[in-house]
Amino acid sequence: xxxxxxxFPGSNCDRDMDxxxxxxxxxxxxxxxxxxxxxxxxxxxxxxxxxxxxxLRCGSIAGKSKIIKSVIDFANSGGLVLGICNGFQILTExxxxxxxxxxxxxxxxxxRNIHVKINDKNNQYFKDxxxxxxxxxxxxxxxxYFCSEEELKIxxxxxxxxxxxxxxxxxxxxxxxxxxxLKNIAGVFNKEKNVLGMMPHxxxxxxxxxxxxxxxxxxxxxxxxxx
Amino acid sequence: MxxxxxxxxxxxxxxxxxxxxxxxxxxxxxxxxxxVRQGKYFxxxxxxxxxxxxxxxxxxxxxxxxxNLVIEDYKIL
Numbered sequence: 537x538x539x540x541x542x543x544f545p546g547s548n549c550d551r552d553m554d555x556x557x558x559x560x561x562x563x564x565x566x567x568x569x570x571x572x573x574x575x576x577x578x579x580x581x582x583x584x585x586x587x588x589x590x591x592l593r594c595g596s597i598a599g600k601s602k603i604i605k606s607v608i609d610f611a612n613s614g615g616l617v618l619g620i621c622n623g624f625q626i627l628t629e630x631x632x633x634x635x636x637x638x639x640x641x642x643x644x645x646x647x648r649n650i651h652v653k654i655n656d657k658n659n660q661y662f663k664d665x666x667x668x669x670x671x672x673x674x675x676x677x678x679x680x681y682f683c684s685e686e687e688l689k690i691x692x693x694x695x696x697x698x699x700x701x702x703x704x705x706x707x708x709x710x711x712x713x714x715x716x717x718l719k720n721i722a723g724v725f726n727k728e729k730n731v732l733g734m735m736p737h738x739x740x741x742x743x744x745x746x747x748x749x750x751x752x753x754x755x756x757x758x759x760x761x762x763x
Numbered sequence: 764m765x766x767x768x769x770x771x772x773x774x775x776x777x778x779x780x781x782x783x784x785x786x787x788x789x790x791x792x793x794x795x796x797x798x799v800r801q802g803k804y805f806x807x808x809x810x811x812x813x814x815x816x817x818x819x820x821x822x823x824x825x826x827x828x829x830x831n832l833v834i835e836d837y838k839i840l
Contacts (some may be wrong), residue, residue: 593831600828629831636833643779682776682834716777 537562537762538577542607544569544598549584549620549739556739557581560755569601578762579616580607582623584675584737594637594678595625604630616660616762617731621676624723624733633724633733634691635683640676641716647675649748650714652699652722652736653706659729660761661698661754669706670750672736674714679735681717681724691724699723699734764809766821767840770830771802805829 539562543550550566557564557579565575569587574580587598598604604626611617611632619627627633640646651669654662683691691697699722702708713720715735723734741751772778778800785799807824811817821839830837 592828596828596831628833636831638777638834639779641777641779643783680777680779684833687833716779 537579537759538575539564539579539581540567540575540577541565541581541583542567542569542603543583544585544587544601544626546587546589547583547585547622549622549737552737552739553581553583553620556742556751556755559742560752560759562759567603569598569603571603572606574603574606574610577615579618579758580610582607582617582619582626584621584623587622587626590678593629595622595627595629598622598626599629608632611726611731614728614730618661619731619733620737620739621674621679621735624735625678627731627733632731633726634687634696635681635718635721635724637678637735638680638682639678640680640714645675645677646679646714648673648714650674650722650736651702651704651706651712652734653702653708655697655700656695656725656729658695659698659725659732661729661732661758663757663761665753665757667750667753669702669704670738670753671704671741671748672738672750673740673747674736676715676735679715679717681721681735683718688718694727696725696727696729697721697723698725698732699736764812764814764817766807766809766817768805768807768821768825768829769802769838769840770805770825770835771838772800773834773836776834803829
């Protein structure tokens, strides 16, 4: 299984992602945003960070960078594309994912562990994960997911809501919504479910001594399902 | 030629920054302030001399980059 992590100016979770992918068996390559083509791979990851300093809107400038056309073609041909945090913002800006990530409701930068509920396991990302609730880390200023009412109906009907913020035992209450996201949404799929965007960072949860192991579950499962 | 653009949040879309500004203004004694919506302003200088053509191009720029039509509206002045 080959993967490619795209580096934009201002990406800062690209190396963590490289470590996580490599740890669970991916042959990973780091790709500069100004390259025109992707290497042959099965998974493309847009990492977290502050691409282009979050100028204009988070992810908007990166969404027009040279490599993105290849990423869109790759996604449209069925390839797996995963966007974490700023990567999620970039994917909404390219139109590969519905909705938008707005400024957090209480205007604070949030950096802490949270729990998310897996809403759909009928896809390569979460298939065969036994747990229903995972503990990940979030660190963002713009994670407040929003879409129009019509769009919400569509993504709901297609089971495109991938992850929702919840308590450690899976209660999706407003109390567990860190940023004001619509319906506690923490991650969404495209219609075909080969593209996934999520605010939480699984790559920060791959060591039981340092953080936690739910990221390990995520990457191990992704590796096994992609073979 | 210079073209000016204003990008604003669509009505109904939550604007936490506008809300914080409104509360601050109220706190400063500007008690009449009922609501604040924050937006963006762009000044674009182009080599195009035909105003209609220039504005058409700017319209395309707004749709493709300057505004996110999921949450924002734009006005070319």
